[in-house]
Amino acid sequence: TVLYRxxxxxxxxxxxxxxRQKAANQVSQEKRATVRSMSQIGKANRQAVATNQGAVMVFFGMLVTVTVSRGxxxxxxxxxxxxAVEQAAxxxxxxxxPCYGAQDTGFAASLPLGLNVRSYTPAGPLGRLLS
Structure with missing residues (x-):
């Protein structure tokens, strides 16, 4: 399941x-600028231009579940x-x-049920502590 915000x-x-500032600072701290750091400056500048023209940033997340049959x-x-999933990723x-201790919530969030993971609070004692 792909999530985005x-x-x-x-x-x-x-x-x-x-x-943009972070990329520029990275280059200024290096004795000799690397291709990677110069590439980061180019990407950051293009991003700044795009956002100045009205583009917005989108954060993506992914929920991956694995099910095997009993037996x-x-x-x-x-x-x-x-x-296999980890190698493919x-x-x-x-x-x-890995979603240790919250597998049920992770699985439910991966189903097309409309569960908003960002605002979800589990039921029970832990949920009362978090809310």
Whole structure:
């Protein structure tokens, strides 16, 4: 499931300017500017121009679930499925973080039920602590 959140234009312009300044500072601190740092300046400048023309920043997230059938060697099959997902994500340069202790919430958020993960508070004692 792909999740996204658009920033308001005022925050987008502020972040674009921060990114531009951060890239410029990185280059100024290096004795010899690297191709990577110069590329970052170019990207940050293009981002600042785009946001100045009305573009907004969009943050993307992804929820990935793995399901295996019950039965013999269930744990081994789950481990193998998890490794396969992690390897595929690594090949696609996607940073995945396991959802320890909140698998039920992560799974529910990946279903097309309209659950807003940003405003979700779990029920029970933990939910009362967080709200």
């Amino acid at each position: 658009m920033l308001p234009p005022d925050k987008t312009m502020f972040m674009a300017e921060q990114n 013999e060697q269930e744990n081994q099959r789950l481990e193998a499925a998890s490794r 690594g090949g696609a340069k996607i940073d995945l973080r």
